[in-house]
Amino acid sequence: MKITKMKLYVHDLHKMKDFYCNTLGFELLKEAEHFFEIAAGESMIHFEGMDCRIPKQYHFALNIPSNLFQHAKKWLQEHVEILYLHEQDEVYFKTLDAYSCYFYDSEDNVIEFIARQGINPSVDTGAFSVKHVLNIAEINLTTDAIHTVVDRLKQYGIKPLKGEEIRTDALTFMGKYEDDAHLLIGPSERIWYFSTKKAIVSPIDIVVDDHLQLSISAKGNFTISQL
Template sequence: MKLLEVKLLTDNLSLAEKFYGKQLGFTRCHLSADELQIEMGSSVLIFRQTKEIKKPVYHFALNIPNNRLNEAIDWISAIASPLKLNSQGEIIADFRNWNAKSIYFIDPIGNIVEFIARFNLPNQSTEPFSVKSILTISEIGLVVNVVKNTVLEFADRFALDIFVPSTSTEQFAALGNDEGLFIVSEKNRHWYPTMINAQPFPLEIKFETDNNVVYNLSI
């Protein structure tokens, strides 16, 4: 699955533009009166201004070259602090069953952002890490009341299966593949590695399945 476009809400569009456009340095970053569009490799992340919802929080992950994780840590550390995973101060999450490693940080508008190096993807790079190394939106979190119902619905509507290396529970499921995943979380479950409760804020997703069918999903 490929996540082509993800549209989220923010109550502070100017702060989002400052962080993603100026501090992170995305060059294809287009700001209008009520929307910020950011091209992230082959995906587009969009923030839409909201006055009705205060401080909406989402979780999303970005694929990076799987041989540049340490450089990515150095790069993001100059801009935002990587989140600590435990009392030992470790910051690299080792998802052995997914054959991937991640780091996390919180952007200035409150979103939990993840850089993930997936070793099943042939995406090694010979270039030093920079904003151009961000390849695509890899994951987007979906917050639902009953995870099992969403898993069954998405299997029927989109022919999406549970990500094989992952373990589905009553509170969590990953749907898709290494290229793109829906991270389905039960409401009020903590977003790893934080104590932030997952809440169902509106979002829109344009995605392409493995059989080349493009869907638009609004939640």
């Protein structure tokens, strides 16, 4: 499974564009009055404006080369404020064999850089730039109908990572380990790791493998369909 594209909703498009394109330096692919799109390695992120009275909160992760984690963390520290947990600014996930660090974007979405040691390629360089981002590694689907969403994903061949049990109080990782991308299914009100923000059921559209579209509406309705 590859996360080809995702659409996230934004309260202030100008500030969000400034953050991703100017502060971090992502390539701007397209823009209009109500949206803009950036390249995230082989993936694309579409940011679309919406009414600021509609609550939302996102978490997503971006894959980076396996050998550039410390370089990427240093680069981030020069551009944004990295998040800390228990006085640590990074974490190692044994299940994924991966190192991660976290930061907020301009609307306090929780963004993660993840360097999967056994999956992500290495590169022959001692420096890091945003051009080294490989693709979208993870995107969370916040829902209070976790079993329903997981069962629907299973019908399309997207199954829990390593056969793990479905969890209603935490994150359930969906997708094969070797594919380097996962959908995270989690409940509302959960506190994001390395953060003080609570998960909120938020509108989102995701395209997987160029042909499968997953959507959650602002009211929490989940749909999945072939493109």
